[in-house]
Amino acid sequence: MTQIFVPRPSVPAEDATPKKPAIKVFRQRLSNTGAVGPAVTLTLMAVLYFYMRPSVLSFDGIHTILNAGTALALAAAGAGLVTVVGGFDFSVGAAISVVNVIVATQVGESVGSQLVSVLLALLVGLLIGLVNSILVIRFQIASVVATLAASFFWGGIALLILAQPGGVVPPSFAQWFTGDVGGIVPNAAILLFVVVAAWLVLKRTRLGHAFYAVGGNVEAARLNGINVSGTIIAAYMIAGLLYGLSGLFITALTSSGDPNIGAPLLLPAFAAIAIGGIRFGGGRGELTGAIVGAFILYMISDLLYAFGVNSFYTPIMNGIILVVAVAITAYASDRRWRESSWLGRTVHRIHPTRGKVVQI
Amino acid sequence: MSKASIAVPWRRKLFSSDASRSLAGVFGVLVLLIAVAPLISSALTPGLLTQSVVSLGVFTAVVAFGQFLVILVGGLDLSIPSVMTLAGVVLTSQTIFSGGLEMVGVLLVLAMGAAIGVVNGAGIVYLRVNPIVMTLATNVVVGGAVLVYTNGTPRGTAPEGVMNATQGNLWGVIPVIAIPFAIFVSIAVVVMRTTGFSRRVYAMGSNRLVAYLSGIAVNRLTITVYAISGCVAALGGILLTGSSGMSYLTLGDPYLLLSLAAVILGGVSISGGKGSYLAVVGGALVLMTISIIMSATSWPQSTRQIVYAIVIIAAVIASRRSRGK
Numbered sequence: 001m002t003q004i005f006v007p008r009p010s011v012p013a014e015d016a017t018p019k020k021p022a023i024k025v026f027r028q029r030l031s032n033t034g035a036v037g038p039a040v041t042l043t044l045m046a047v048l049y050f051y052m053r054p055s056v057l058s059f060d061g062i063h064t065i066l067n068a069g070t071a072l073a074l075a076a077a078g079a080g081l082v083t084v085v086g087g088f089d090f091s092v093g094a095a096i097s098v099v100n101v102i103v104a105t106q107v108g109e110s111v112g113s114q115l116v117s118v119l120l121a122l123l124v125g126l127l128i129g130l131v132n133s134i135l136v137i138r139f140q141i142a143s144v145v146a147t148l149a150a151s152f153f154w155g156g157i158a159l160l161i162l163a164q165p166g167g168v169v170p171p172s173f174a175q176w177f178t179g180d181v182g183g184i185v186p187n188a189a190i191l192l193f194v195v196v197a198a199w200l201v202l203k204r205t206r207l208g209h210a211f212y213a214v215g216g217n218v219e220a221a222r223l224n225g226i227n228v229s230g231t232i233i234a235a236y237m238i239a240g241l242l243y244g245l246s247g248l249f250i251t252a253l254t255s256s257g258d259p260n261i262g263a264p265l266l267l268p269a270f271a272a273i274a275i276g277g278i279r280f281g282g283g284r285g286e287l288t289g290a291i292v293g294a295f296i297l298y299m300i301s302d303l304l305y306a307f308g309v310n311s312f313y314t315p316i317m318n319g320i321i322l323v324v325a326v327a328i329t330a331y332a333s334d335r336r337w338r339e340s341s342w343l344g345r346t347v348h349r350i351h352p353t354r355g356k357v358v359q360i
Numbered sequence: 361m362s363k364a365s366i367a368v369p370w371r372r373k374l375f376s377s378d379a380s381r382s383l384a385g386v387f388g389v390l391v392l393l394i395a396v397a398p399l400i401s402s403a404l405t406p407g408l409l410t411q412s413v414v415s416l417g418v419f420t421a422v423v424a425f426g427q428f429l430v431i432l433v434g435g436l437d438l439s440i441p442s443v444m445t446l447a448g449v450v451l452t453s454q455t456i457f458s459g460g461l462e463m464v465g466v467l468l469v470l471a472m473g474a475a476i477g478v479v480n481g482a483g484i485v486y487l488r489v490n491p492i493v494m495t496l497a498t499n500v501v502v503g504g505a506v507l508v509y510t511n512g513t514p515r516g517t518a519p520e521g522v523m524n525a526t527q528g529n530l531w532g533v534i535p536v537i538a539i540p541f542a543i544f545v546s547i548a549v550v551v552m553r554t555t556g557f558s559r560r561v562y563a564m565g566s567n568r569l570v571a572y573l574s575g576i577a578v579n580r581l582t583i584t585v586y587a588i589s590g591c592v593a594a595l596g597g598i599l600l601t602g603s604s605g606m607s608y609l610t611l612g613d614p615y616l617l618l619s620l621a622a623v624i625l626g627g628v629s630i631s632g633g634k635g636s637y638l639a640v641v642g643g644a645l646v647l648m649t650i651s652i653i654m655s656a657t658s659w660p661q662s663t664r665q666i667v668y669a670i671v672i673i674a675a676v677i678a679s680r681r682s683r684g685k
Contacts, residue, residue, distance in 0.1 A: 326494075
């Protein structure tokens with residue numbers, strides 16, 4: 001019977017070796033970031049993409065790709081952070097819709113009003129994240145249920161603000177996000193660079209470590225003196241901030257408001273998270289991976305479009321990619337496979353020496 | 361392990377104060393809502409309200425059975441909306457399923473729903489994909505398939521036989537759809553109270569490893585549970601199509617949140633292993649009552665959606681509180 005649940009040494013093997021060559025340490029660090037797989041996939045995908053569509057290999061072409069993929073990339077990064085701490089955030093679509101309709105109805109020609117709109121969008125994002133985290137932490141509602149109900153709520157708010165698609169965004173505002181600096185660097189690239197840099201810094205802080213600790217094992221994190229509630233609230237609020245940015249970007253891109261614009265982003269965001277190597281259930285993954293995953297998805301859908309495949313097939317493709325990516329991630333690591341948790345529940349296994357069922 | 365030693369704790373579990381308290385609570389709220397409804401709108405007489413609650417609540421109650429089973433085993437089924445829509449569009453598009461052949465069409469659609477459930481279960485069990493992710497993906501894939509199949513615009517009307525079984529009132533009082541509803545709930549309750557299947561489901565839901573070590577084929581049972589969920593989602597889609605006479609692309613959309621909310625209002629623990637279906641039916645009827653009362657107001661769709669979301673969250677919190685959690 002115990003053969004099925006093979007005992008594992010509790011101490012990781014690499015701790016036993018006293019010293020390792022620098023290149024090995026570097027490789028270990030690189031693979032620990034979890035960004036290698038997605039980066040390799042992106043490179044392969046980009047080669048394939050530019051081979052199939054050489055006309056896109058120009059400043060304008062790359063600018064178009066960046067503009068088209070950034071909204072999804074930011075949304076996936078936000079939902080990815082919630083996934084890292086072990087939750088699910090289904091409010092991503094509604095959050096983007098609310099930000100979109102607010103900006104589309106508020107923004108004016110003057111720089112002042114545009115700044116106010118940006119601040120308002122980010123504040124709304126933070127508020128949405130705060131509400132989610134209160135439902136999850138204070139009222140102990142499962143994150144799926146809480147964020148699903150919250151998305152229903154925010155969807156209603158979006159409809160209340162703007163019942164029908166409409167509203168106009170001045171081109172000067174759109175240029176902030178979709179324009180470029182001196183014809184060399186697209187603004188979208190700068191935005192993504194700032195987000196990635198902020199994440200890489202955040203990751204190394206106390207809070208960054210806490211995200212992974214809480215996502216890996218809530219109880220262990222609590223026993224180690226980590227403020228679990230604060231960490232989860234921070235994760236949802238940062239996610240909300242990213243939804244705010246994503247909503248701003250999509251508003252600039254479409255130059256109008258639509259109360260249902262965010263809903264179709266939900267599944268691609270989760271597919272991007274899966275491609276990016278973030279584990280559902282928490283504790284592993286990189287927001288950069290989710291951003292890369294979003295661009296991989298965009299390239300795939302664009303290739304399908306270029307080959308004249310009906311756009312009805314795009315969601316089918318995204319769904320299959322999501323499952324395959326998650327299955328590969330699960331298969332890649334036997335240990336993670338065995339310990340994969342179901343809906344965040346404690347996984348049981350048989351203790352190697354005591355020979356009885358213990359909770360891990 | 362004699363039979364009696366298993367049977368006793370199982371009965372105790374089903375008739376425990378926990379389950380009956382949820383049941384009493386949820387039906388108490390239902391009666392209260394129906395009693396105060398005339399104060400909000402004079403058109404909402406208790407008789408009329410009960411009639412519409414039954415004829416509109418049946419869809420949520422039926423699909424919530426699948427969601428209930430899946431949540432019992434510690435999962436979640438997000439593919440319900442697409443399966444319902446698929447059932448609707450397939451049923452209305454095929455004109456051969458009429459004039460006596462309705463039953464063939466219905467069975468075919470039910471089998472399709474079950475097949476989608478098997479895919480869900482197999483992905484969860486064999487590919488080790490998280491249930492939420494797996495069913496989310498299936499939902500979108502099936503939704504895409506619906507678009508491809510209908511080319512964006514569903515056609516046709518529901519088969520005559522299905523419409524006859526779901527529309528109109530018996531003697532002008534009892535909605536016809538109450539008959540399939542009553543049959544379904546009776547079968548479901550009997551199954552969940554008397555069969556070995558239900559015992560295994562509860563056992564697996566409360567502890568998967570112990571269930572496995574006790575000789576339950578947990579993988580097969582998981583797949584069965586998801587297959588049943590797909591099958592009853594298709595049944596919900598069939599009933600809804602029959603009742604409205606046609607199918608449309610957003611047919612199943614409201615039923616994800618509704619089924620989830622009904623299960624939680626019924627006092628079922630989201631982490632699995634606990635709960636009774638009758639209380640879930642009560643939860644579905646409560647949700648529908650609130651929805652009908654709100655539609656009697658002059659509020660726009662957006663306000664109704666906001667209030668509904670708040671009511672659902674409040675109800676979820678209240679049902680947790682009452683169980684002392």
